[in-house]
Amino acid sequence: MKTVSFTQMKDGTKEDYDLLAEAERPYHALTPERILSELKRQNEDTLSGYKITRMQHGLQAATRARREGADIDWIVGALLHDIGDGLAPQNHDRFSAEVIRPFVRDEVAWVVEHHGIFQMLYYGRHYGWDENARDQFKDHMHFQACADFCERWDQSSFDPDYEMDTLESFEPLVREVFSRKAYDPAVLQEGVSRGLPPLQ
Structure with missing residues (x-):
């Protein structure tokens, strides 16, 4: 396999970086497969103390989003809002947001990034935390x-009896989102706030 000429990035040539860009294309193309693999890994054990697995929680949130008529960005955002839990449990919300940020509307990435502090409304008082910290x-x-x-998709999705859609049913959506051009302004739509679909 051909490699770059440098041992320090600052010494790289245009040819070196062209080589790297070409070499990285297949890896980038497999991002959806790595995402789906991580979701499957999250099904191996239950959320500590909860009645369901991490994957089931994501599936329930995404199922609720889809059944309420949400668009693809919201559905994939709901599915992956806790994808960072395995590697970054103390800041999983920000980690998860960074996974999806290049490929979804800015609004969805912001919501995933901040859902942790917003969720404190439901439990913060039990730990002596400010349950209204989201008010900032x-x-x-x-x-x-x-x-x-x-309220609608996250805190309500810990129910072992909820009839959630399968991971396989979401796979085409994950592949579609992560095959988008990263940071495409037409996708990011910075400054746009649509909100969730209205309840029927």
Whole structure:
């Protein structure tokens, strides 16, 4: 396999970086497979103390989103909102947001990034934490979307009896989202706040 000429990045040539860009294409193309593999790994054990696995929680949230008529960005965002839990349990929300940020609407990435602090509304008082810590974002354009995401799709998705859709049913959506051009302004739509679909 051909390799670059440098041992320090600052010494690389245009040819070196062209070589790397070409070599990385197949790896980037397999991002959906790595995402799906991580979701499957999250099905190996239950969330500590919960009645379901991490994967089931994501499936339930995504199923709720799909059944409420959410678009593909919201559905994939709901499915992957806790994808960072395995490697970064103390800041999984921000980790998860960075996984999806290049490929989804900015609104969805922001909601995933902040859902942890918004979820404290439901349990913060039991730990002596500020359950209203989310209020620091009350003037943010995506505040209501995050509050709705947590109420409708996240906090309600820990039910072992909920009839959730299968991971296989979401695989085409994951592949579609992660095959988008990264950081495409037409996808990111910065400054746009649509919110969740209205309840029927």
